[in-house]
Amino acid sequence: MKRFLLSSLFVIAALAVQAQTVDEILDKYFAQTGGKDKWMALKSIKMSGKAKAQGMDLPIVVLQEAPNKMKLTINFQGKEIVQPAFDGQTAWVTNMMTMKPEKMETEDSELMKADTEVQDPFLNYKDKGYKAELQGKETIEGTECYKVKLTKKPVKVDGKEEENISYYFFSVADNVPIMVRSFGKKGPQKGQPVETYMSDYQEVNGMFFPFTTAQKVNGQQAFSMTADKIEINTDIDDKEFRMPEGE
Template sequence: MKKILLVTVMFFGFVTNAQSVDEILSTYYENIGGVENLKKITGVKMTASVNQQGMEIPLEIYQLSDGKQMTIINFQGKEIKQGVFDGETLWGHNFMTMKAEKSDAEATENMKLNMNDFPDSFIDYKKKGYKVEFLGKETIDGAETFKIKLTKEPVTVDGKKEDDVSYYFFDTENYVPIAIQTEIKSGQAKGMISQVIMSDYQEVDGLYFPFSMTQGIKGQPGGQPITITKIELSPKVDAAAFLFPEEKK
């Protein structure tokens, strides 16, 4: 009898958890404009500025439905491209030499894994083979949130496969994400938790997007505030803008 009761409790616990996740995501999509409307857009262009030690630096951020993406930094009259991906090659300008440099094979292959995540990683997450778990409630910057764990396809770090895990925090009042936390896998900050705080959701052509974001390390002061001034949906972008510029001989 005890065994049957235990199995029953475990089963209903699993069902409740699954329903909670899907209900949260369903309300989220309903509140920001609907899944079907999100799926219709072919890209997003964000005009923004980042505050770097008191200096406002203009940015243009592109994300397209076919996986192409790039960030254009306008600094001291120079156009610097970072995180440029054309679907096959990942590259960016070296800040010191101003020359375009390709990323290594490992970073490029990891980038390819994200090609089916536009405009949102949670859309059709089951078809993608992702795992989503509801971990309860947690307070972030004074706001009560639903904490959701997203596990995607494993990434390669220093030749080894590692789980690609992020934690999303959905505001319990409006059901929109106000924070994302991810463990840093490599570099000097390896092992630390990167954190993006999002706020100031505004309507753009019937859909809602955060217009303020701060990127930093969890538990550490500071961070880089990014203020978005304009968002364009399904922008027309020349595919050549994403291509790696081969040096002329």
């Protein structure tokens, strides 16, 4: 009888976990961070703060504009270095040798088009042709999380079509993602886990954003960024994202 009761409890516990659907988790997340209506109305983000790389603290500005424009500018010894920018069609960076802007490869531009989104990728994800799957729970740095697999549309890497998959870890207690695990798609980082940690969520005009972000590549700290200020739905001139002409 005792063994039967224990078995029944295990079955009930398993059913309780299964009852928590991925859409319920995402609904709680959107409710926690401002609501779907505010996410739908999000058109631009401007973040200013400091980045830590190779032991140095560097002023940084990140601009984003819907649907997928972005620009990351680092100030190093009084010089503005873009790493990278994307105007919706073309990606470009500051060449560290010549200190002049140069286009990235066409394939890199296509990868940025696929992965750069101002509005949350889980917002109306089914309409975008994405797939979200709950894959149980996992503990991330002592925090119990729901593990959600996000599959976007395939991308081309080195001329071959590959899956575009990432894993989001939503804190069970706080209903927000504290880490995203993806995998390098090109170059020396190809296939290596790239983990982005988010913390210090703060309110900005009724929405909540992480003010601290850190990235590890294959377990090694690569980059961290702390925002001093985040602004949303501000006007950003399109020329900010375009590569300067005549360069």
